[in-house]
Structure formats: C-alpha cells, structure tokens
Amino acid sequence: MIMYYCATDSPIGQLIITGTDKAITGIFFGMENLPPTTCEPAENANHPVLKETARQLEQYFKGAIQSFNVPLHFHGTSFQQNVWKKLLEIPYGETRTYGEIARQIGNEKAVRAVGQANRRNPIPIIIPCHRVIGKNKSLTGYAGNEIDKKEVLLKLEGALK
Structure with missing residues (x-):
C-alpha cells in the first residue's frame, strides 16, 4: 500500500495529512510527529483525498462546516x-x-x-x-x-x- 502526505497550515499549527489512494489514515501536528512506518510516505499535495481533506479542514477552521465528509481508514485494537x-x-x-x-x-x-x-x-x-x-x-x-x-x-x- 502506498502512503501519501501533504501539509496544510491551520490556526493550531501545521497539520500533516496522511492517506492511501482511497482514505485518510492520519492527521499529525507537524512532520516531527509522524510515526515511524515501514514505508516512507510520498509527498503529494495534489492527491484528491488529501487535497479534499485539507480543503475541509480549512473550511472547518473558518467556521463554514461542522462535520467532515472524507473517507477514513484507521488501525487500532x-x-x-x-x-x-x-x-x-x-x-x-x-x-x-x-x-x-x-x-x-x-x-x-x-x-x-x-x-x-x-x-x-x-x-x-x-x-x-x-x-x-x-x-x-x-x-x-x-x-x-x-x-x-x-x-x-x-x-x-x-x-x-
């Protein structure tokens, strides 16, 4: 599985959005907080899912939206x-x-x-x-x-x- 990331600025600092071809897998407060992974994520600011997530986050911080509509994929117990x-x-x-x-x-x-x-x-x-x-x-x-x-x-x- 190929992982991608993009950075976006916000009122709480730089956010790093990570994802796959199909879904968001993480949001991190700065590059230094990206967890170690088995594969190095590739930067892709034009990736459709990441770009849409960044757009929705911007709208959220402006108070224009109250919920998100992006596909999520999370791992955990x-x-x-x-x-x-x-x-x-x-x-x-x-x-x-x-x-x-x-x-x-x-x-x-x-x-x-x-x-x-x-x-x-x-x-x-x-x-x-x-x-x-x-x-x-x-x-x-x-x-x-x-x-x-x-x-x-x-x-x-x-x-x-």
Whole structure:
C-alpha cells in the first residue's frame, strides 16, 4: 500500500495529512510527529483525498462546516476503534467525559483506557477526541500535551467560552 502526505497550515499549527489512494489514515501536528512506518510516505499535495481533506479542514477552521465528509481508514485494537467510532458521534459544539464514553461502549470502568485510546487517535479533529473532557469539565490530555490545541478547537466550536 502506498502512503501519501501533504501539509496544510491551520490556526493550531501545521497539520500533516496522511492517506492511501482511497482514505485518510492520519492527521499529525507537524512532520516531527509522524510515526515511524515501514514505508516512507510520498509527498503529494495534489492527491484528491488529501487535497479534499485539507480543503475541509480549512473550511472547518473558518467556521463554514461542522462535520467532515472524507473517507477514513484507521488501525487500532478493537477497543480503540470502538472508542473512535463513539467519538465520531459527539456533535459539533458538544463535549463528553471520558466516563461517558466508557459507559457508551459498555465498560464504565474503562475510563483510563478510553483516555489512552483518545491519545492514540490517528485522525484528530476529524475524529473529534478534543471533545472529550475530564469529569470535572477540565481540559485534560490532548495528543499528548497539546491542551492549547484542544482549547482552540473547543472555543472554535463554541463548546468552551
């Protein structure tokens, strides 16, 4: 499988979008955060799926769209994939707690595991892990230590004043 990438600027810094011929596989905060892979991705700013994703991200950051319509392909454990699918159900401008997500997947004791799945989300913004907050409404963990990015995204969506 050939992997491609393109870079796009955003209010939260440079985003690197990765994908295959058919779907998006990742969004990363800068080239330095690309994970090691078995194949070196090829830069292709004109790749149709990557180009459309960059266009939709630009529209999202302008407040022109509230959801994305691009094909996604993500790898993870079945637990992680269940969490990511639940994240896709969180409406724009709303938040959920890690505990609420754990209950939604049928394992209320899995709060920390939900947090770890969130942290490993390969397609942030589109799979809106930024909409998951602590039980006391605190902004906890985002893409490692990127709380400032989470705050910008939640303010953009009106979920945080």
